[in-house]
Amino acid sequence: MSSGSSVEKGESLKDTVLTLSAHRPDAIVIRTPWAGSAELVAGWTDAAIVNAGDGKHEHPTQALLDVYTLRQRLGDINGAKIWIVGDVLHSRVARSNILAFQKMGALVTVCGPPTLIPRGIEAMGCDIRYSLTDLPDADVIYALRMQHERMDQAWIPSLREYASVYQINGRRLLPRQVLMHPGPVNRGVELSGEVVDSPQAAILAQVQAGVVVRMAVLYEVLAGARAPQPAPEPQLA
Amino acid sequence: MNLIDPLVRAPAPAAEILIRHAHVLDPREGLDGPHDVLVRGGVIARIAEPGTLEPPDGTETVHASGRRLFPAFVDPHVHLRTPGQEHKEDLESGTRAAAAGGFCAVVAMPNTSPVTDSTPILRSLRDAAARDARIPVGFMPAITVGMNGTELTEMAELRAQGALGFTDDGKPVVSAGMLRKALQYQRLCGGVLALHEEDPTLSSAGAMHEGAISALLGIAGIPSISESTLVARDCAIAGYEGGRVHMQHLSAIESVQAVAAAKAAGIQVTCEASPHHLTLTHEAVRTMDTRMKMNPPLRTEEDRQALIAGLKDGTIDCIATDHAPHARDEKEVPFEQAPMGTTGLETAFASVFTDLVLPGVLSLELVVEKLTVGGSLLDLPLPRIAVGEPANLTLVDTDQVWQVGEHGYESRSANCSFAGRRLRGRVLMTLAAGSVAYRERAFSVTAVPTPERTA
Structure with missing residues (x-):
C-alpha cells in the first residue's frame, strides 16, 4: 500500500x-x-x-506457502533440519518461517554474516551458524534474497565475498537436500544458476503454492469464518 | 557571575493553609509522623503535634488525617514543548500536569522549535512562564547552537539571563572535542551540563532495545552500549576538565556501572533514572504499543534491577520523568514511525509507589528523597518541610487507587506508558513556592474549621 x-x-x-x-x-x-x-x-x-x-517483522502467507510446499516435498516436516541462510536481520520471511517451521516440528538453524544475524534471535529457539561448514546436516536449505543496498550500508564488505562464503551452489547443495527461496533470486549471489535450475530447487513450486495458499487465506477470511450463517431462502414476490 | 533566579512562574496568591493530622514525611528533616503544618503567607510558619494548631482567621483548614505530606517533588527533566510544539504541551498544561503529579518545580529541555539556544528565546520563554506557569520552571538552553553539535551557544550570556544549565537533550553531544569545550566554558559561566548519552553510530535507526524482542519483531535495536560507551567517555572528559555533568535517563546496567566507576574516581557526575525505566522492561514493547517507545528504550529485567540497585546504593541520584508529550495522531502510527517519548509527570509517584514501594523493593523514604533531590543537582534549592521555608508540599493519599487516563490527563497529551494501569497513590494537593498549584477535583476542603477526630 x-x-x-x-x-x-x-x-x-x-x-x-x-x-x-x-x-x-x-x-x-x-x-x-x-x-x-x-x-x-x-x-x-x-x-x-x-x-x-x-x-521486517512478518510475512505470514509466505510462511504458509513455504510449509505447504515443504509438506508436498517431504510429506512431513517434523524433525526436519531447516537452514535459513542469508540476511536474517532484514528478513520478514525468515522471522515468519522460523515460527512456522518450528510449529510444524522442524529444527531451524539461521546462518549468515554476523552483521546480518540479529542479536537475540536465539530466543526464538533457533540455532545460529556463521558459516556453511555444517550445511550438509540440513534437510532443507532456505536461502534469503541478498539485497544490493545492504552492501551500500556496509553490512557486508562485498557481494563477491558474500557469494564466496554463503552462496548455495553445486558444490554445497547435496542431492538429498531441498532448496527454497522466496524470490526473486539474485543468480550468482545467494544462489548459483545451476542450483536454481536443479531438481532440488522448490522455488517454482513455492510460487505455485502461493496462489492456492493465498486463495485459501482469502476464502477463510471472506467465507470460512463467516460461513455458519445460512443464506436466507429466496423470497418470491 | 551575577545570576538572576533561574525559576519563573506566574503570580499566584500566597497560601494561608493549615494542614492538620497529616503524616509528614521529610527524611532529610527527620520528620516521619503525624503533624499539623501551618502555612502563612506561603511560608511554613509552624510544625506542631497533630491537633494542636488552630487556624488563624482567613486560613483554610485541610483535614489530612491518614494522608501523607511530603516535600513536593522536583523534576530536573521535562519537555514542555514551548515554543513551537504547543499542540503537544505548553507551559500552562505542562506545569498543571506537574502540579497534579506533586511537583513544585520542573526543568524544561531546549529541544523546542526553534531550539532554545539564544538569549531572546530564553527571555521570551521566561516571560511566557511568568504568565502561564503554575509552578516554577527552570530552563536549560542548548549546549550547541540548534543542538547541531558544532558550535557552542552563548553560554555566559544565557547564564546571565537565567539559564539553569545546559543540555542538548534528545541528542548527544557527539563530538568529544565539543563537549570538552563546553566543559572548559563551564569554568567561566557555571551551570551543570546535562547529557543525553547515545552514540548515534551504534543506535542508528533503532527504535527499541536491541535484544530478544527486537529480534522477534524485526525492529532495529538500540544496543545498551550506545548509551554506556558515551557515559564512560563523557565521565572521563568531565574528570579531565574538572567539570560537572549530569547523566540523563540512564537505562542500561553498563551505564550504571560506568557512573559508579566515575563517582568512585571522584568525578563530579550525577545521574537520573525515570519511573518507566524503573518499572517496565522491553517485554512491554511486544505489542508494539507506541506509548512504550521512548529514548532511551525500555530494556531488560537485568537493566531494570541495576537501576533499582543504583538508586539504593546512591549511584543514581534522582528520579526524573523525562515527561515527553506527543499528540495523539503522532503516536497513532506504526511503532517504527512513532516519535520517542512517554508522559510521566502525573504518574511518577504512583507508578514508583505501586510497583516498587508497595512490593517492598524501595522504601517510601528513599522514593521521596529521590523525587525531591533532582533540582538540587542543578543547584536549585531543595524543598524542605521546615519552619521558615517556602511551602513546597504535596499531600498524597497513598491508599487511593486510580486508573491512569480514566478521567483524561492534565497534560495536553495522552501518550502515557502507564495508561490503563490501576495505580495506588493519588496526589490530592500541591503547594509550590508558597502557593496552591493543584487540588484534586474530588478532594474536599473547607475554610471552616471543624472539630477534628484525634488520630
Whole structure:
C-alpha cells in the first residue's frame, strides 16, 4: 500500500484505512514497510486484515506457502533440519518461517554474516551458524534474497565475498537436500544458476503454492469464518 | 557571575493553609509522623503535634488525617514543548500536569522549535512562564547552537539571563572535542551540563532495545552500549576538565556501572533514572504499543534491577520523568514511525509507589528523597518541610487507587506508558513556592474549621 496510493501523498495510514473501510470491504490485504501495521489497522476497520508483509517483522502467507510446499516435498516436516541462510536481520520471511517451521516440528538453524544475524534471535529457539561448514546436516536449505543496498550500508564488505562464503551452489547443495527461496533470486549471489535450475530447487513450486495458499487465506477470511450463517431462502414476490 | 533566579512562574496568591493530622514525611528533616503544618503567607510558619494548631482567621483548614505530606517533588527533566510544539504541551498544561503529579518545580529541555539556544528565546520563554506557569520552571538552553553539535551557544550570556544549565537533550553531544569545550566554558559561566548519552553510530535507526524482542519483531535495536560507551567517555572528559555533568535517563546496567566507576574516581557526575525505566522492561514493547517507545528504550529485567540497585546504593541520584508529550495522531502510527517519548509527570509517584514501594523493593523514604533531590543537582534549592521555608508540599493519599487516563490527563497529551494501569497513590494537593498549584477535583476542603477526630 504505497506506490501511487494516498499514503504516498502524505495521508496517514489511519486515514487510508478509514477511507478504504468506507467502501465496506470484506477484507483488506496490507503490505507496508513498518512492523506491526497489520495489527494496528485491524483496530480501525471491520474488514478482515491479511498481513502481506509488515516491515521486517512478518510475512505470514509466505510462511504458509513455504510449509505447504515443504509438506508436498517431504510429506512431513517434523524433525526436519531447516537452514535459513542469508540476511536474517532484514528478513520478514525468515522471522515468519522460523515460527512456522518450528510449529510444524522442524529444527531451524539461521546462518549468515554476523552483521546480518540479529542479536537475540536465539530466543526464538533457533540455532545460529556463521558459516556453511555444517550445511550438509540440513534437510532443507532456505536461502534469503541478498539485497544490493545492504552492501551500500556496509553490512557486508562485498557481494563477491558474500557469494564466496554463503552462496548455495553445486558444490554445497547435496542431492538429498531441498532448496527454497522466496524470490526473486539474485543468480550468482545467494544462489548459483545451476542450483536454481536443479531438481532440488522448490522455488517454482513455492510460487505455485502461493496462489492456492493465498486463495485459501482469502476464502477463510471472506467465507470460512463467516460461513455458519445460512443464506436466507429466496423470497418470491 | 551575577545570576538572576533561574525559576519563573506566574503570580499566584500566597497560601494561608493549615494542614492538620497529616503524616509528614521529610527524611532529610527527620520528620516521619503525624503533624499539623501551618502555612502563612506561603511560608511554613509552624510544625506542631497533630491537633494542636488552630487556624488563624482567613486560613483554610485541610483535614489530612491518614494522608501523607511530603516535600513536593522536583523534576530536573521535562519537555514542555514551548515554543513551537504547543499542540503537544505548553507551559500552562505542562506545569498543571506537574502540579497534579506533586511537583513544585520542573526543568524544561531546549529541544523546542526553534531550539532554545539564544538569549531572546530564553527571555521570551521566561516571560511566557511568568504568565502561564503554575509552578516554577527552570530552563536549560542548548549546549550547541540548534543542538547541531558544532558550535557552542552563548553560554555566559544565557547564564546571565537565567539559564539553569545546559543540555542538548534528545541528542548527544557527539563530538568529544565539543563537549570538552563546553566543559572548559563551564569554568567561566557555571551551570551543570546535562547529557543525553547515545552514540548515534551504534543506535542508528533503532527504535527499541536491541535484544530478544527486537529480534522477534524485526525492529532495529538500540544496543545498551550506545548509551554506556558515551557515559564512560563523557565521565572521563568531565574528570579531565574538572567539570560537572549530569547523566540523563540512564537505562542500561553498563551505564550504571560506568557512573559508579566515575563517582568512585571522584568525578563530579550525577545521574537520573525515570519511573518507566524503573518499572517496565522491553517485554512491554511486544505489542508494539507506541506509548512504550521512548529514548532511551525500555530494556531488560537485568537493566531494570541495576537501576533499582543504583538508586539504593546512591549511584543514581534522582528520579526524573523525562515527561515527553506527543499528540495523539503522532503516536497513532506504526511503532517504527512513532516519535520517542512517554508522559510521566502525573504518574511518577504512583507508578514508583505501586510497583516498587508497595512490593517492598524501595522504601517510601528513599522514593521521596529521590523525587525531591533532582533540582538540587542543578543547584536549585531543595524543598524542605521546615519552619521558615517556602511551602513546597504535596499531600498524597497513598491508599487511593486510580486508573491512569480514566478521567483524561492534565497534560495536553495522552501518550502515557502507564495508561490503563490501576495505580495506588493519588496526589490530592500541591503547594509550590508558597502557593496552591493543584487540588484534586474530588478532594474536599473547607475554610471552616471543624472539630477534628484525634488520630
